[in-house]
Amino acid sequence: MPVCPSSSLDLNQIPRNQWLAIYRTMCRARFTEQRMIRLYHQAKIFGGVYTGFGHEAIGAGTAHAGGDNDLFTPCIRDLTVHLARGLSVLDVFRQFLARATGPTRGRDGNVHYGRLDQGVYAMISHLGAMISVAVGGVMARRRQGLDAVAMAYVGDGATSTGDFHEAVNYASVFDVPLLVVIENNQFAYSTPNSQQYRCKHLIDRAPGYGIEGVQVDGNDAVAVHLKVREIVGEMRQTPRPVLLECDTLRIRGHGEHDDAGYIPEALKAEYAARDPLDNMRRSLTDAEIATARELDTIDSECQQEIDEGYQQALAEPMPDPATLLEGVYAE
Numbered sequence: 001m002p003v004c005p006s007s008s009l010d011l012n013q014i015p016r017n018q019w020l021a022i023y024r025t026m027c028r029a030r031f032t033e034q035r036m037i038r039l040y041h042q043a044k045i046f047g048g049v050y051t052g053f054g055h056e057a058i059g060a061g062t063a064h065a066g067g068d069n070d071l072f073t074p075c076i077r078d079l080t081v082h083l084a085r086g087l088s089v090l091d092v093f094r095q096f097l098a099r100a101t102g103p104t105r106g107r108d109g110n111v112h113y114g115r116l117d118q119g120v121y122a123m124i125s126h127l128g129a130m131i132s133v134a135v136g137g138v139m140a141r142r143r144q145g146l147d148a149v150a151m152a153y154v155g156d157g158a159t160s161t162g163d164f165h166e167a168v169n170y171a172s173v174f175d176v177p178l179l180v181v182i183e184n185n186q187f188a189y190s191t192p193n194s195q196q197y198r199c200k201h202l203i204d205r206a207p208g209y210g211i212e213g214v215q216v217d218g219n220d221a222v223a224v225h226l227k228v229r230e231i232v233g234e235m236r237q238t239p240r241p242v243l244l245e246c247d248t249l250r251i252r253g254h255g256e257h258d259d260a261g262y263i264p265e266a267l268k269a270e271y272a273a274r275d276p277l278d279n280m281r282r283s284l285t286d287a288e289i290a291t292a293r294e295l296d297t298i299d300s301e302c303q304q305e306i307d308e309g310y311q312q313a314l315a316e317p318m319p320d321p322a323t324l325l326e327g328v329y330a331e
């Protein structure tokens with residue numbers, strides 16, 4: 001029987017609705033991606049499919065700790081962040097089915113989307129490159145007098161890039177309120193951590209930058225959320241960057257084209273027993289925040305939203321080839 005990771009944490013510190021919102025975000029992401037995988041194998045998706053199976057507690061736990069003015073640079077594991085910030089499941093299907101009505105108007109295949117009105121930058125694929133975008137964005141908001149913070153999401157592989165070093169060093173020197181969320185899923189594509197870095201933990205590097213590093217169980221949304229609320233609260237008052245290392249395992253391949261055969265079965269089994277959604281259900285029911293039945297209702301509502309979103313997106317048009325050059329240059 002897997003242990004309840006959050007048993008020592010007091011969930012009553014924050015309103016019940018907040019916990020339910022986090023659980024709902026995790027379900028919406030997981031179930032949407034389950035559908036996406038099926039569609040990918042039916043060749044109905046334009047482009048690849050990269051999922052955040054196993055990462056849901058990280059994106060949901062962090063993004064739900066943000067406020068209206070905050071900025072986010074999610075990566076391919078973080079559908080939860082998009083959904084937590086207000087993107088609809090319908091928009092996600094529009095994007096992956098290359099519909100003209102979607103966030104990139106059917107022009108991207110398919111992960112480079114985001115909505116600035118929701119504080120979410122569209123990612124580019126270069127590992128670590130979005131951290132400095134988050135730095136610049138949040139500095140601009142601070143200059144406008146807003147008490148914004150930024151959350152930049154990277155994998156363990158991204159921490160080996162020069163971009164990571166440049167952005168974190170700069171943020172440290174200029175006291176930028178930046179949470180660097182390291183989703184340490186133990187493999188950078190197929191490269192294991194033993195071939196990625198020598199330090200014991202990635203946050204061991206934080207003192208070298210003169211900043212704080214915090215480690216958290218990335219499969220425990222309660223632990224992630226409570227810790228990030230605390231960090232973000234302090235960061236708003238006293239701007240500074242923090243490295244947050246979330247331990248997890250990517251349950252599927254780097255993308256659906258990859259069978260993740262390089263991840264040992266025993267490791268997969270260990271983390272499958274600590275699935276973030278199961279953990280969250282257990283935490284919420286043990287703390288009597290919600291009954292299993294109430295959580296089942298949320299599950300069915302999410303499934304219905306996904307069925308409806310998919311059907312609606314399917315009925316919408318793909319872009320007209322005559323509009324190909326629209327949006328390429330500023331007008």
Ligand SMILES: Cc1ncc(C[n+]2csc(CCOP(=O)(O)OP(=O)(O)O)c2C)c(N)n1
Pocket residue numbers: 077125126127154155156157158159161185187188189250254
């Ligand atoms: C600058 C750069 N180099 C190489 C790649 C090719 N690439 C795509 S994903 C990946 C590994 C990603 O590892 P990690 O950041 O740990 O994410 P994970 O897939 O393990 O979640 C690499 C090398 C890239 N996108 N950008």
